Amino acid sequence: MLRLLNIEIHKLKYNRASRILILIYFTLLTSIALIAAIKFDIGPIKFHLAEMGIFNFPYIWHFNTYVASLLKLFLLLVIVSMMANEYSNKTLKQNLIDGLSKKEFILSKFYTVILFSAISTLFVFSVSLILGFIYSDYTELSIILMDLEYLPAFFLKLVGFFSFGLYLGILVKRSAFAVGAMIIWYIIEWLIFAILGWKAVSWETAQKIKNFLPLEALSNLIKEPGSRLDAVKTVAKQVGEDLSKDFSVQPLDLIIAIAWTFLFIYLSYALLKKRDL
Known part of the structure; x- marks a missing residue:
């Protein structure tokens, strides 16, 4: 495993575009802390995000993992460009000539995906812990340890997303096309939903x-956290809306995400094994 990771890290070390994207x-993950600085004082109207409780334990685990997951496109570009560079360079x-098997080649990419996801999760954990201790109204250990399920869900979300990107990178061989294919698939999912809901079921x-x-x-691994805030719920009740729902990480969502991740890695290997290089 370490040998295969070293090969990929060596490649990334000499790829300027990948270093910049990483x-x-x-840097953007760290900038989550800047949300605390958003403050508006216009006469009697005072708006300070940090005071709304977004950095309170345990809510911060949900909020920060959701916001951080929105930034995953930057690492996706690194993943797909890794594959594009393998073909172009x-x-x-x-x-393969030097003795690396196709299975080992796919595993080296998958280990890199896991490494990026693990470092990202650890980074978000550290930033959230620091912000929580600074801004949270509750710092009891029992409260801090609540909702930590969002961290492994965040890790799995990144691994699955990057595995999909890895498969598309192998399939189309060009980073821009791979990202485009991801966007097209996103549209296809919505079209399937619309056609089924409108015509079939x-x-x-x-x-x-x-x-x-x-x-x-x-996406379902970490649901949007906005409607979980007490301030948002209060406003919703005043206009007759009920925003109460289950925000927890669901076992079925975890199983589906794991299944897709393994399928993407298998398809990547099957495609590479079949393809004449």
Whole structure:
């Protein structure tokens, strides 16, 4: 495992574009802390996000993992460009000539995906812990340890998303096309949902079917945290809306995401094994 990771890290070390994208990604993850600085005082109207409780334990685990997951596109570009560079620089063929099997090649990419996801999760954990101790009204250990399920869900969300990107990178061989294919698939999922809900089944059944599609399944791992805030719930009640729902990480969503991740890695290997290089 370490040997295969070293090969990939060596490649990334000498890829300027990848280094810049990785730097931008982790800089943006750190900038989550800047949300605390958003403050408006206009006469009697005072708006301070940090005082709304977004950095309170345990809510911060939900909020920060959701916001951080929105930034995953930057690392996706690194993943798909890794594959594009293998073809354009002919390093894939050279690695195979040097004795690396196709299985080991796919595993080296998958280990890199896991490494990026693990570092991102650890980074979000550290930033959240620091912000929580600074701004949270509750710092009891029992409260801090609540809702930590969002961290492994965040990790799995990244692994699944990047595995999908890895498969598309192998399939189309070009980073821009791979990202484009991801966007097209996102649209296809919505089209499937719309056609099923409009023509075939009820909208509720259509949504249940859509929950099994890859991007929707990964998205469902961490639901939007906005309507969980007490301030938002209070406003909703005043206008007659009920925002109460289950925000926890669901076992079925985890199983679906894991299944898709393994399928993407298997398809990547099957495609590479079949393809004449």
